[in-house]
Amino acid sequence: MPExxxxxxxxRSIAPVTGQRIxxxxxxxxxxxRGGDPDLMAARLQGRRIVAVRRYGKFIVAxxxxxxxxxxxxxxxxxxxxxxxxxxHTHAIFTFERGVLxxxxxxxxxxxxxxxxxxxxxxxxxxxxxxxxFEEFAASLVKHKTRIKSLLLNQTxxxxxxxxxxxxxxxxxxxxxxxxxxxxxxxxxxxxxEAIIAVLTEAxxxxxxxxxxxxxxxxxxxxxxxxxxxxxxxxxxxxxxxxAIKRVTVTQRSSHxxxxxxxx
DNA sequence: ATCGGTACCTGCACGC
DNA sequence: TGCGTGCAGGTACCGA
Numbered sequence: 001m002p003e004x005x006x007x008x009x010x011x012r013s014i015a016p017v018t019g020q021r022i023x024x025x026x027x028x029x030x031x032x033x034r035g036g037d038p039d040l041m042a043a044r045l046q047g048r049r050i051v052a053v054r055r056y057g058k059f060i061v062a063x064x065x066x067x068x069x070x071x072x073x074x075x076x077x078x079x080x081x082x083x084x085x086x087x088x089h090t091h092a093i094f095t096f097e098r099g100v101l102x103x104x105x106x107x108x109x110x111x112x113x114x115x116x117x118x119x120x121x122x123x124x125x126x127x128x129x130x131x132x133x134f135e136e137f138a139a140s141l142v143k144h145k146t147r148i149k150s151l152l153l154n155q156t157x158x159x160x161x162x163x164x165x166x167x168x169x170x171x172x173x174x175x176x177x178x179x180x181x182x183x184x185x186x187x188x189x190x191x192x193x194e195a196i197i198a199v200l201t202e203a204x205x206x207x208x209x210x211x212x213x214x215x216x217x218x219x220x221x222x223x224x225x226x227x228x229x230x231x232x233x234x235x236x237x238x239x240x241x242x243x244a245i246k247r248v249t250v251t252q253r254s255s256h257x258x259x260x261x262x263x264x
Numbered sequence: 265a266t267c268g269g270t271a272c273c274t275g276c277a278c279g280c
Numbered sequence: 281t282g283c284g285t286g287c288a289g290g291t292a293c294c295g296a
Contacts, residue, residue: 002289031273058290075290077274089274107273109290121291146267154267155291162289211289212276232288251268254287 002074004058004129004160005203006214006222010080011055013217017062017082020096021049027112029091032105034071034113041114044068045094056122057159064114071119075109082217101217125159129196132158137193141181148184148192149177149250161196164209164231167256169195171230176264177248177255183264202227230256 002010025045027038049065060080062070072080081102086093092103092112103112113119127136137158144151151157152166161169170177172195175188184192203209208222211232215221229239234247238258246259 006289073290075273076288078290105273106275107288107290109273111291144266150268153290164289209289214289252270 002058002078002208002214003162003165004055004200005165005206005224006208007055007058007060007074007160008204009208009216009222010074011053011060013220014053014080014082014101016099017050017094017096017101018053019049019051020098022046023095023097024093026093026095027091028086028093029108031108032091032103032111034111036114044114045070057125057128057155058162059119059122059125059159061119061122068114068116069118071111071113071115071122072103073111075105075107075111077107077213078103078105078110079213079215080104080217081215081219084219124156126154126156127158129158129160130200132193134190134193138186138189141184141189144181146181147177147250148175148179148181149253149255151181152196153251153253158196160200163253163255164211164228165196165199165203167231168199168229170255171258171262172199174262176262177250177257179264230258232256 022045025042027033030038051063051065053062060072064070081104083099086102089104089106090102091105094101140157149166152161173192175192203224206222206224209225210221211225230245233245234256235244238245238261241260243258243260245256248255
């Protein structure tokens with residue numbers, strides 16, 4: 001489900017747990033746990049305070065008092081909810097002195113991991129798209145030989161861009177999703193860098209996109225989906241030239257684009 | 265070393 | 281009503 005703007009919105013909405021002590025941690029579905037015995041993990045968390053909660057791309061990392069990191073990834077349908085009753089898809093329950101935090105995920109593509117060291121898979125990610133300089137972005141772009149849409153989804157290139165914002169950024173930059181990275185000239189790359197920053201910034205301000213069921217920890221939907229110019233708008237007129245938006249499959253993912261505005 | 269294809273799982277909309 | 285199909289914001293792993 002969530003990409004960078006949605007995860008950022010979730011992290012902001014769970015701010016109340018910062019500084020709070022975990023009274024109990026309960027894991028109901030072991031499928032979503034990575035690396036570690038659930039009882040040991042629960043014991044390791046119990047009685048510890050959350051020192052800080054940070055976002056790295058689409059990953060959420062909570063720093064635990066006394067050492068250790070609790071990593072949470074929401075996958076496609078994961079949710080973190082403050083309060084409320086556990087349901088059919090509640091896989092983890094963190095009880096605090098004041099309130100409870102539930103991890104729900106119907107498709108179970110999300111995961112939770114506890115590690116003593118900073119999680120390796122997070123350390124391996126590329127730079128934050130909102131922080132990377134154009135020079136670094138352009139230098140990394142030319143090192144890859146693939147289709148631009150695939151590269152944007154590659155989290156070692158930049159971290160946090162997913163299917164929605166890749167399509168939206170490519171539209172704004174006028175680049176076809178199937179375009180070879182080798183054929184993108186410097187000035188076009190600059191447009192893409194700017195488009196990624198613009199679309200992510202606007203989406204964060206809107207609280208993310210709620211395509212089907214995304215909500216933040218308070219149950220609020222985002223509303224950036226009303227600003228989508230190509231994503232899931234197949235057949236509808238382009239906002240710039242009225243040409244019908246097309247859909248193609250790239251790397252097993254659907255890509256939406258304007259055949260007139262976006263060139264290969 | 266990089267890349268593309270596939271697997272993982274549930275729910276929903278659709279056509280018959 | 282039910283069934284089959286295709287689709288959905290994700291990453292990890294495997295083999296070329």
